[in-house]
Amino acid sequence: MMHLVCYLRDGDRVFETYWTTRRGVEVMDYSDALMDLTVYGRQEPWEDSPLGWPQQWQADGSNWRTNGRPIAQWSRLEAGRSDDLAVGP
Amino acid sequence: MKDESTNPGGPAASATNAPSLPAAVDRAAFQAELDRLRLREKAHTREGDAIAAARRRLPMVEVDAELALVGPQGPFTLHEAFEGRRQLIACYFMWRPGRPAPEQCEGCTWCTTQVAELSYLHSRDITYAVFCQGPYDESSRYREFMGWDMRGTQHGTPSTRSSSGAKSA
Structure with missing residues (x-):
């Protein structure tokens, strides 16, 4: 399953602040978004x-x-x- | 006449019946209905803003900054994938190792193709990266084939998903 993950860097350390998958990845899309109109x-x-x-x-x-x-x-x-x-x- | 021009290779719409049409009304009636819909659209926008506000108040969880990746210059780490920026958005592409291009993930291809302009993310100190599990050379060839040449996009191969929390449910 495709995932989108958001990370934040604090110096040498890395933190995960958010992740989503399934229909959450529709934020990357404009084709379906336009079709919805x-x-x-x-x-x-x-x-x-x-x-x-x-x-x-x-x-x-x-x-x-x-x-x-x-x-x-x-x-x-x-x-x-x-x-x-x-x-x- | 056979018309495949609008939808080549896709599932055929009903061959015999033209699609149904909405009711045709005058401009004022149309605008009144659209105005009613607009109220719901605005409520949806505001709810989206409220959810984003809650997202900005989530805590965070530390991950392994040394997560091993492979890129055009060889091995690098998750920490290096930030390219010095404060934030990183990673798209974990479901690479299918050893499979030819037609068998690669249609959903990941759909999403990845559409992220084409990164300068706005960069202006907010955010790096964008696509990570594929599998041999780097293969997925790199796919990137070349697809013309995903967004300047400054990290493209790497992680040995494991770098989040402990995400489930592929």
């Missing part, structure tokens, strides 16, 4: 929407994927970047 919202079935509203994006992680990849990877591939993570000589 639109009439159809995130288009996910858990949302309380009027009958007939589009809700085809399942909130199970697949809502951040298209064609088998995290959505943001596609623009990188289109820009000609390699997605090879192998560390070669």
Whole structure:
């Protein structure tokens, strides 16, 4: 599970002042936040929407994927970047 | 005509029915409804402020300042990850060691991609870092692929989560 953790430094010492996870990490997002301003919202079935509203994006992680990849990877591939993570000589 | 342009590869909206529409009303009626919603939005904003005020009054817990990380210059510590600033926000990315890019975490990718401008955090003496568990070289390649080149972002690999309190529940 992804976490956000806030630390405070006091000289050489480090303290944790806050952490969050799950929907707490939505503070990093603007896409869902902007979608929440639109009439159809995130288009996910858990949302309380009027009958007939589009809700085809399942909130199970697949809502951040298209064609088998995290959505943001596609623009990188289109820009000609390699997605090879192998560390070669 | 098949229309995939707005949603390539995503789940198809109902193919036969156009989505339903809200009721169309005149401007005054629309504004009256929006004004009603605005009251709730303002209450929500103020409640968010109150929760943030409580957050600023939480105590703190000491963690291991020497937590080992790996970055572009080799090993470094959690303390060094602050880069001399007073505060550090760390995003713990769920790296999947040995897995190819398409199998990396879609939720962490969604969040990480959107944090692109750090100068405002820096102006408040806050460093931002992304930590992945797993081989540094792999996640570093992913960072390169994704173009996450925010200047001054720490990117490291901790051997363990540096918080004793956080549960992955």
